[in-house]
Amino acid sequence: MVISTLTHVTFRKLLLAWYASHQRSLPWRFTKDPYKIWLSEIILQQTRVAQGLPYYERFIAKYPSVTALASATEQEVLRLWQGLGYYSRARNLHHCAQTIVAQHNGFFPTSYQALRMLKGIGPYTAAAIAAVAFKEVVAAVDGNVYRVLARIFGLTYDVGTSQGRKQMHQFATLLVDHLQPDTYSQAIMDFGALQCTPASPCCATCIFKNYCIAFYTDRQKVLPVKSNKLHKRIRYFDYFILTYGDVIYMKKRIKSDIWKGMYDFYLLENEQRLVVNQMNDPLFCLAQKHHLPVVTFEKEERHLLTHQKLLVKFHKIEVTSAFLQEANHLFNQFSLVSFNRAEIETLPKPILIQNFLKKLNDCTVFE
Known part of the structure; x- marks a missing residue:
């Protein structure tokens, strides 16, 4: 079995250096407004950036604040969301905005645990908001992160199971940069989206090529492990x-x-x-x-x-x-x-x- 020689410190250093040169210029990257960060995360769940960006811009133009979104009708929100699919996200988005206005005076909770109490905000979204908007040291873990960490470190946790996801989350938490969790969170997302892609990762130009277990063992297609398959x-x-x-x-x-x-x-x-x-x-x-x-x-x-x-x-x-x-x-x-x-x-x-x-x-x- 091949064991990675990559230390956590080196991983963070290389990742942040890569991000400094390759980060995508996206509107929610230039703000600490939790509303805009939240909106982008909800839209981009299972949606490519190219498809989601126009929706984000239309939402911000029509509803520039969480208060404005809360004042809309559900039908108006659904109509603006039309075409993205997963319409429960739009309904939860609207309901959550109304809760923030009614129970928090229009201000987002500032911690991961408090954000998790809001309907429609799951572990990943809460962590992303907490890390990027409020610099809380917490790991935002989604499919991109599963893929990057599993390949580079040779992790065989089965992310198709709750136990495997828990193990992956524990490992991801150890890697978060304590000084700049906001930048780190965005860096690992972009790395998974641009470099360590699902089907055709750019291994030849990868900064982790000398450390990546998947690269050395030719297991890019099998990592991360995911046992459960969807039966439509x-x-x-x-x-x-x-x-x-x-x-x-x-x-x-x-x-x-x-x-x-x-x-x-x-x-x-x-x-x-x-x-x-x-x-x-x-x-x-x-x-x-x-x-x-x-x-x-x-x-x-x-x-x-x-x-x-x-x-x-x-x-x-x-x-x-x-x-x-x-x-x-x-x-x-x-x-x-x-x-x-x-x-x-x-x-x-x-x-x-x-x-x-x-x-x-x-x-x-x-x-």
């Missing part, structure tokens, strides 16, 4: 776009799922793909009774979520006034509400729905 659940969606004149009927999702608070079309979900005319659904059966034609968009859309794969078909039904009169109670039952083109633009929608509307040339579904 397959769900079959059939969306029905009910139109009448220049309006379309949509509904707000109220169940506690990832799209809670978002708007989509009338949905039928099944364990397998069903033939349209075999669907036993009261609204669809009523459409058949009125002899309303169903136009099916041939392409099946595939939408990947963290634990799920959605196989989606879209169908369009142009309804009549006679149908609407008879279906009124069903529309109320299913919370279907009519919106015109301009109103739909303001609604928060899953990116799946937004992309479908875009593909129809600026909502030509109304035509």
Whole structure:
């Protein structure tokens, strides 16, 4: 077994020297405002910087302070978040802002432990805020840090388990620079994002090449160890776009799922793909009774979520006034509400729905 000869002091020295020359010029790097640091961390969870930066800038422009964010409605926050996915983050962001205003007079708690008490702020985010904004000596540990430390020091802790993550966190804590924990935290994040990347690490130019266990044992692809693999659940969606004149009927999702608070079309979900005319659904059966034609968009859309794969078909039904009169109670039952083109633009929608509307040339579904 190869053992690393790299000391903690040398690791910090080399890392900080690398960061001085390679740090990314990002807006939240030039502030100690915990609100801006918090916002950037929430947006960048499982989001690349290139994708998240425009969202950060739009949020700061519209909500320049935690008080401004707390004053917004959930629908406004979700609409601005639209396209990033993981919508529970947006809901927690909004709720947390309201808590900070209501319980802390608009000021962020200044310690890791106090930040952890806020809903939506997990161990990594709390540590990042505490280290960068308040210079607390605490390790902010995420996938980047797991990867960097596992490869360089040859750590085989299984980060797919709670015990492995705990061990990795304990090791990471020993490395934090006590004089500049803020700079250190940002340095190790950038090193993982730019140098020690997941698929193709830049080993030839790496400052740790003479020390890295993964490099010497050719284990870049197996470190860090992560045993649990995600098994995606397959769900079959059939969306029905009910139109009448220049309006379309949509509904707000109220169940506690990832799209809670978002708007989509009338949905039928099944364990397998069903033939349209075999669907036993009261609204669809009523459409058949009125002899309303169903136009099916041939392409099946595939939408990947963290634990799920959605196989989606879209169908369009142009309804009549006679149908609407008879279906009124069903529309109320299913919370279907009519919106015109301009109103739909303001609604928060899953990116799946937004992309479908875009593909129809600026909502030509109304035509």
